[in-house]
Amino acid sequence: ELLTEAELSVVCFRFVPSGETDEAALEALNREVLRRLHRDTTFVPSSTKVGDRFALRPCFINPRTTEADIDGLADAVLDIGAELAAD
16 A cells, blocks of 8 residues: 655555554554565665554665566565465
Protein backbone atom coordinates (compact mmCIF):
# COMPACT_ATOMS: atom_id res chain seq x y z
CA GLU A 1 0.00 0.00 0.00
CA LEU A 2 1.48 3.32 -1.06
CA LEU A 3 1.30 5.73 1.89
CA THR A 4 2.75 8.80 0.16
CA GLU A 5 3.48 9.77 -3.39
CA ALA A 6 7.15 9.34 -4.23
CA GLU A 7 9.13 12.52 -3.67
CA LEU A 8 12.54 12.80 -5.27
CA SER A 9 14.14 9.53 -4.13
CA VAL A 10 11.88 8.51 -1.21
CA VAL A 11 8.70 6.46 -1.17
CA CYS A 12 6.72 5.26 1.87
CA PHE A 13 4.69 2.08 1.66
CA ARG A 14 3.69 -0.99 3.62
CA PHE A 15 2.65 -4.58 3.04
CA VAL A 16 -1.07 -5.12 3.62
CA PRO A 17 -2.44 -8.67 3.37
CA SER A 18 -5.86 -9.01 1.81
CA GLY A 19 -8.57 -8.17 4.31
CA GLU A 20 -6.25 -6.97 7.11
CA THR A 21 -7.41 -3.69 8.64
CA ASP A 22 -6.07 -3.81 12.20
CA GLU A 23 -3.43 -1.08 12.43
CA ALA A 24 -1.56 -2.71 15.32
CA ALA A 25 -1.31 -5.98 13.39
CA LEU A 26 -0.17 -4.16 10.25
CA GLU A 27 2.51 -2.31 12.19
CA ALA A 28 3.79 -5.53 13.77
CA LEU A 29 3.78 -7.27 10.39
CA ASN A 30 5.66 -4.49 8.64
CA ARG A 31 8.19 -4.16 11.46
CA GLU A 32 8.93 -7.86 10.98
CA VAL A 33 9.13 -7.42 7.19
CA LEU A 34 11.71 -4.68 7.77
CA ARG A 35 13.65 -6.82 10.24
CA ARG A 36 13.78 -9.73 7.78
CA LEU A 37 14.76 -7.49 4.89
CA HIS A 38 17.76 -6.36 6.92
CA ARG A 39 18.57 -9.86 8.12
CA ASP A 40 18.00 -11.90 4.96
CA THR A 41 18.50 -9.60 1.96
CA THR A 42 20.79 -6.89 0.67
CA PHE A 43 18.00 -4.30 0.97
CA VAL A 44 18.22 -1.84 3.86
CA PRO A 45 15.26 0.53 3.79
CA SER A 46 14.55 2.60 6.85
CA SER A 47 11.13 3.13 8.38
CA THR A 48 8.94 6.03 9.38
CA LYS A 49 5.42 6.87 10.41
CA VAL A 50 2.98 8.41 7.96
CA GLY A 51 0.30 9.79 10.21
CA ASP A 52 0.05 6.95 12.69
CA ARG A 53 0.85 4.21 10.16
CA PHE A 54 4.21 2.42 10.16
CA ALA A 55 5.87 2.57 6.74
CA LEU A 56 8.85 1.08 4.97
CA ARG A 57 10.93 3.96 3.59
CA PRO A 58 13.48 3.15 0.92
CA CYS A 59 15.55 6.02 -0.41
CA PHE A 60 17.09 5.57 -3.84
CA ILE A 61 20.01 7.99 -4.05
CA ASN A 62 22.75 5.79 -5.46
CA PRO A 63 23.16 6.66 -9.13
CA ARG A 64 23.88 2.98 -9.79
CA THR A 65 20.44 1.90 -8.55
CA THR A 66 18.66 0.08 -11.33
CA GLU A 67 15.05 -0.79 -12.01
CA ALA A 68 16.00 -4.38 -11.18
CA ASP A 69 17.13 -3.24 -7.70
CA ILE A 70 13.78 -1.55 -7.09
CA ASP A 71 11.88 -4.57 -8.41
CA GLY A 72 14.01 -6.80 -6.18
CA LEU A 73 13.04 -4.83 -3.09
CA ALA A 74 9.36 -4.95 -4.03
CA ASP A 75 9.58 -8.70 -4.67
CA ALA A 76 11.35 -9.28 -1.34
CA VAL A 77 8.68 -7.30 0.55
CA LEU A 78 5.91 -9.26 -1.18
CA ASP A 79 7.60 -12.62 -0.52
CA ILE A 80 8.35 -11.91 3.14
CA GLY A 81 4.96 -10.33 3.75
CA ALA A 82 3.11 -13.26 2.18
CA GLU A 83 5.15 -15.74 4.22
CA LEU A 84 4.40 -13.89 7.45
CA ALA A 85 0.70 -13.46 6.63
CA ALA A 86 0.39 -17.19 5.96
CA ASP A 87 1.74 -18.11 9.42
